[in-house]
Amino acid sequence: MTGSIKSGISCMDSVDRKCIKKVLIVRPNHRLGNQLLISPLIQEVHRMFPDSKIDLFVKGPLCRVLFHNDEAVDDIMTLPRKHFNDFFCYIAGWYKVRSKKYDLVINVVSTSSSGRIATKVARSTYKIFGDEADVNVLINLPYKKHIAVKPIYNLRTYFSALGYDEMTKELPLLKIQLSDAELLAGKEVLRRYIADDKKETIALFTFATGAKCYQQEWWQQFLQELKHRFDNYNIIEILPAENVSQIGFSIPAYYSKDLREIASVLANVRLFIGADSGMMHLAVAAGVTTVGLFSITKMDVYAPYGNLNKGIDTTRVTMDQLMDEINASLPQLN
Incomplete structure (x- = not known):
């Protein structure tokens, strides 16, 4: 039509x-x-x-x-x-x-x-x-x-x-406008879910729709390796609206249906890791360094871009290599 x-x-x-x-x-x-x-x-x-x-x-x-x-x-x-x-x-x-x-x-x-x-x-x-x-x-x-x-x-x-010099201008990034009050409230919410507020926090989002969702066994292995490699960080899980967890709620899990509150919490963590999803894009928009995990969808179309954000094709790397990719792309986490 x-x-x-x-x-x-x-x-x-x-x-x-x-x-x-x-x-x-x-x-x-x-x-x-x-x-x-x-x-x-x-x-x-x-x-x-x-x-x-x-x-x-x-x-x-x-x-x-x-x-x-x-x-x-x-x-x-x-x-x-x-x-x-x-x-x-x-x-x-x-x-x-x-x-x-x-x-x-x-x-x-x-x-x-x-x-x-x-x-x-x-x-x-x-x-x-x-x-x-x-x-x-x-x-x-x-x-x-x-x-x-x-x-x-x-x-x-x-x-x-038409003669305007536009093509090489810096590209704008995903962004959600959060007020100072929202950011402060997000920080207070986060404190309720972390063991040590002197440590920075890594947030995981283990859900995705359809074939984009990784199996529980994959996420459990990932979490085990992440804890080993980044043992000086708090690790929490951001839960989806469906209130499900691919790691069996085995770490502190934050749940809310308020998207602006979720964004405010994410803005206060150091690193977000999750499969291609709306939550991944919300993390990018909130300004947190984001690592997107891809196995089905096209990274050149949907991957986080700009700053230190990146997408990783998990079909092409081992779990050890995935941890190395995260570590190498985020040098300040060393």
């Missing part, structure tokens, strides 16, 4: 960046990770158009929680997760998108049919449908396949063609 929707950048022969005052970012997906992954694009739009107001068109309630303190975000328009169960809210969401007028609309993921439709429906002077920038332009640029970075490069490609 979306095949006839035109690709690429619409009606952008020339543009004065100062004229961009209202921007809509389109990502109608309800998952935690996918919503966090638009945070670099929000920062990029705010950098390029500092006087603009940014609206978001998403699915589900999480975005309002995640971007609660983000001054760059003006309005968040949502679709219900299950639109046939809440059909009137579903129609209202689409109507609101159509009722506003924008200077620029950016569809985050080109393969999202609902994203492309929303970009088509929205009233805007300029539209970016999310198609990849010229591979010849991106060939030497970092993270060019990453799902959080591709829409940034799409945006930069156009303005570079």
Whole structure:
């Protein structure tokens, strides 16, 4: 159905960046990770158009929680997760998108049919449908396949063609805006779960959906090695909403459904280790050094990037080599 929707950048022969005052970012997906992954694009739009107001068109309630303190975000328009169960809210969401007028609309993921439709429906002077920038332009640029970075490069490609020097600017990272009060509260929560508050803390997240989830036996071996190699650190587990543990709740386990509190706790630990998941992206956004464990999904698309963050393909390393990778990539933990 979306095949006839035109690709690429619409009606952008020339543009004065100062004229961009209202921007809509389109990502109608309800998952935690996918919503966090638009945070670099929000920062990029705010950098390029500092006087603009940014609206978001998403699915589900999480975005309002995640971007609660983000001054760059003006309005968040949502679709219900299950639109046939809440059909009137579903129609209202689409109507609101159509009722506003924008200077620029950016569809985050080109393969999202609902994203492309929303970009088509929205009233805007300029539209970016999310198609990849010229591979010849991106060939030497970092993270060019990453799902959080591709829409940034799409945006930069156009303005570079207009003579703006954009492509080599520093890339923004995932970020959740936490207040000082939230960070302090997170520190106090963490203290209830650690044995020695003079030691720094490593947080594990042992859950993931589907085939991304490592078996209990794997995690138990991992924990044993981690305790041996990093015995001068507290180690805690961050539990998922499902309240399950792949290590049998064998270490202090923190549980909450409050995403901002979880982020505040994570911001106070030294290292986060977990499989590819929304929680992994939340750790990155909270600013904690993050090691993502990958066995199924593509690291060049989803791995933590920037600072000391990294992804490790666990199918290519032994457990000892995995510990060496963690140790070598985080020298201050030595």
